Amino acid sequence: MRIRTGMIALIGAVALAGPALGGTKDDVRDLQARMMQAEQAIANQSAMMVRVSELESRNQQLTGRIEELTYKLEQANQRLDAVTAALSGGGATGALGDTAMSGDGLGDGPVDLMGGASGAALGSDDPIGDQIARETAVDQAGSVGGGDVSLPIDPNAAFDYASGFLLAGDYQRAKAAFSLYLEAFPNHQRTPDAQFRLGEIHLALGENAAAADAFIAHIRNYPNNTRAAEAYLKLGTAFARLDKTSEACTVFKTMKSKHPNAPSAVVQRTDLEMARIDCK
Template sequence: MKSVRAGIIAAISVLVLSGPAAAGTKDDVRALQAQMAEVQQAMAGHRAALVRISELERQNQLLTGRVEELTYELEQATRRLDAITAALSGDANAAGVAAFSDFDSAPSSSGPMDLMGRPSSADDPIADQISEQTAEPAGAAPSDVSLPLDPNAAFDYASGFILSGDYQRAKAAFSLYVEAFPNHQRTPDAQFRLGEIHLALEENAAAADAFIQHIRKYPDNGRSAEAYLKLGTAFARLDKPSEACTVFKTMKAKHPNAPDAVMQRADLEMARIECN
């Protein structure tokens, strides 16, 4: 473009300097000026085309990123289904069981509730306190939670946050507990409490992960049937009815003597999501 423009300017200069011999070249000058205008217009169009190309490249990058994101989500979904199958079959060495935390929680249609229908706070005041929790933003994990060295004192410390209504710190404390005391007799209950808190806060994917961990690590625990029930409820809230139905049916098969409250709640959930 620059060379064309320079040639036009040079041609004009020759015409101007030729003196009388160029007296009849006004039309030629006008033609050259018109050509210059066309060149300038073409240059402007060229700049617009470059801008458009740049925009298309940006959109292509965004689309590529979205494709990669969807591919990752598909891979995580596959891992999650593999984890469900492994947990329900009792495979304690299965990899990828903690994949649920990679997924967004679907909102609960019924809100936080006492899934077990416990008759009174005297039976389990901590669970009743959790059941009264209203959903709150997850926010950042509290940084001032520090467990006592004694496991029993640490469990009471974590439970105290629930009773005071500080569910974020309770969640952090029970998470620390299961890491710090993996072999203590109260660790299964801590794992269960962690799942309950996630479920009450409508962090349904994290709740599913917590109950999967409970089922996998503590298959003979007294709350195993409840863990199945609440895992199924978490899946139902995540709009995964097929997985939820599988969990409920597995619970009934593995725990035929589960408490009536557990069985009744499972029946209600199965009817609600229309399990076959």
């Protein structure tokens, strides 16, 4: 009797537990599915973090490269500006000094970059002047360089190409390259600078009429350029070297009228030039 009662109770318990066990299995399967989803999400997040880390590393590399290129560009521009300033005698303490700007007898011939009135060579203290003087002498002897200049198609690369000759002291090829640049890229943003540098090279080589033409073109075509005031200064200098004192004085006065806020160095140089040729 007791055994039978126990069996009945066991059967009843199993019957009652059946639905509960079924629910537990569903819960386990649901939990397993959730765990798989969580694991997948963690894996995706890990992959994303790795990708973000890679991108951050790449960004740091690119930033470093940009900074390096920016520094090199600034250094190149500084060297280029220093060379062109020296070429044109742009400052009282420039590499060429005031000899090229204020020497006697500066007509349309080459500027006496080797020592002014005394004829004393500047020697190693003025390597740019020595180089220009040597090239001028070679040109006068009948062997003119610069015939093998060929610009790249890209305008920025072409400007750098022409500037490379200038930095290397090859002024004849620099002149030829900048002249070609003006023909090939008349509307590029760097064309005004090419026009200005061409004028400076002409001025340094004593080609004063050509220098005047170059600076007149710069003033006419780019009146609002950052170097417009300096172009007036260089144009007046070219006229003074051509013994066109009246025209030079007019240009200097026009510069001071049109550009009252010109850089102080340009104003000082203009005043010096006006005093030198006795502008009234």
